[in-house]
Amino acid sequence: MKKxxxxxxxxxxxxxxxxxxxxxxxxxxxxxxxxxxLSVIQRDLIYPLKGIVLILRNHGEDYIIDESYLSDIxxxxxxxxxxxxxxxxxxSFFNSIIFSTLKYKSSDKKNFYIFTQQKPWPLxxxxxxxxxxxxxxxxxxxxxxxxxxxxxxxxxxxEPWNRKNLFRNIKRLLxxxxxxxxxxxxxxxxxxxxxxxxxxxxxxxxxxxxxxSNNLKDIMYKHAxxxxxxxxxxxxxxxxxxTQPFTNExxxxxxxxxxxxxxxxxxxxxxxxxxxxxxxxxKDLKCxxxxxxxxxxxxxxxxxxxxxxxxxxxxxxxxxxxxxxxxPVLNDVQxxxxxxxxxxxxxxxxxxxxxxxxxxxxKTNTNMVKSLNxxxxxxxx
Numbered sequence: 001m002k003k004x005x006x007x008x009x010x011x012x013x014x015x016x017x018x019x020x021x022x023x024x025x026x027x028x029x030x031x032x033x034x035x036x037x038l039s040v041i042q043r044d045l046i047y048p049l050k051g052i053v054l055i056l057r058n059h060g061e062d063y064i065i066d067e068s069y070l071s072d073i074x075x076x077x078x079x080x081x082x083x084x085x086x087x088x089x090x091x092s093f094f095n096s097i098i099f100s101t102l103k104y105k106s107s108d109k110k111n112f113y114i115f116t117q118q119k120p121w122p123l124x125x126x127x128x129x130x131x132x133x134x135x136x137x138x139x140x141x142x143x144x145x146x147x148x149x150x151x152x153x154x155x156x157x158x159e160p161w162n163r164k165n166l167f168r169n170i171k172r173l174l175x176x177x178x179x180x181x182x183x184x185x186x187x188x189x190x191x192x193x194x195x196x197x198x199x200x201x202x203x204x205x206x207x208x209x210x211x212x213s214n215n216l217k218d219i220m221y222k223h224a225x226x227x228x229x230x231x232x233x234x235x236x237x238x239x240x241x242x243t244q245p246f247t248n249e250x251x252x253x254x255x256x257x258x259x260x261x262x263x264x265x266x267x268x269x270x271x272x273x274x275x276x277x278x279x280x281x282x283k284d285l286k287c288x289x290x291x292x293x294x295x296x297x298x299x300x301x302x303x304x305x306x307x308x309x310x311x312x313x314x315x316x317x318x319x320x321x322x323x324x325x326x327x328p329v330l331n332d333v334q335x336x337x338x339x340x341x342x343x344x345x346x347x348x349x350x351x352x353x354x355x356x357x358x359x360x361x362x363k364t365n366t367n368m369v370k371s372l373n374x375x376x377x378x379x380x381x
Contacts, residue, residue, distance in 0.1 A: 011127050019076075024053075033117075033145070033196075036215035049113070110137070112137065142193070150206060237272050241277070242279070243318070264291045271380075276293045314380050318338065319342065336369055340355075
């Protein structure tokens with residue numbers, strides 16, 4: 001059983017001043033993007049950094065990554081229990097606000113890097129500043145989280161407002177609208193906020209960050225080589241479908257299955273095999289085999305790693321999976337997005353907003369199709 005530490009214990013049990021960075025990760029993708037950003041920084045510094053990586057459990061789930069992901073970097077691994085007492089949360093919030101207003105940047109200090117996803121977290125900045133005795137330049141490094149790095153607004157990160165989560169919602173609202181906002185302004189002013197996501201936002205859309213993508217490819221390829229898994233041997237041309245765990249509240253699952261039946265039938269008529277990589281949270285997988293598709297059952301391995309081990313598919317197809325935008329960059333695989341087809345159905349407002357955001361954000365990064373007739377264009381010829 002993994003030994004969990006509270007946040008205060010993590011900082012008290014280790015002499016933070018002996019390290020150069022702290023990183024936070026929940027998923028394999030978090031870990032890969034953290035290591036890619038670290039690699040870029042170490043290349044620029046021309047010397048290695050020693051750090052601590054805090055591994056958090058996913059909300060409502062067990063840990064989905066472990067220290068095996070860290071064997072090739074110099075770091076300590078801590079399994080972190082992020083649950084804080086209310087008094088600690090209130091105290092950390094006000095201390096974070098105070099910290100955000102302090103002058104801490106000084107060119108004669110050594111840098112200390114904090115790797116997080118989406119946003120710089122004032123609590124980590126405050127704690128690290130406290131335990132390094134304010135003798136470091138604190139640099140916030142934003143790593144790629146996946147699709148959420150580009151389409152989630154501050155409000156999207158808040159939980160639905162209800163009385164049971166009243167304290168948590170107030171905490172999240174104050175974080176997003178006050179403490180994080182103040183901290184970001186402070187970091188930008190001091191050139192202490194580094195964005196090392198896979199894509200950079202420009203007026204013409206998202207542009208690949210070559211320094212990160214090249215490192216991600218190398219890191220993931222090395223990790224893929226370590227897997228001792230019987231991957232399917234595929235001789236014929238094929239398309240790969242990434243499914244997603246919709247609910248009946250968002251859309252009729254029967255209609256989604258009918259759509260997949262039509263897509264599978266179409267590509268089989270073109271002479272392709274059809275393989276399906278189901279989402280890890282999906283339970284009913286037999287339905288896809290009944291449609292004539294073949295299953296890739298290794299759901300615990302990231303799709304990008306599977307594509308490095310298998311014969312390259314002609315197309316990768318999904319609604320709004322992260323792989324639609326990573327596969328062209330990391331695996332040289334053309335992708336097809338079916339999100340526009342969702343608007344033909346009766347769907348929830350939440351699903352509609354998610355699909356619209358994906359389409360607008362990634363319209364130049366994947367092939368958007370609005371009908372099955374449009375899909376016929378992608379027949380491999």
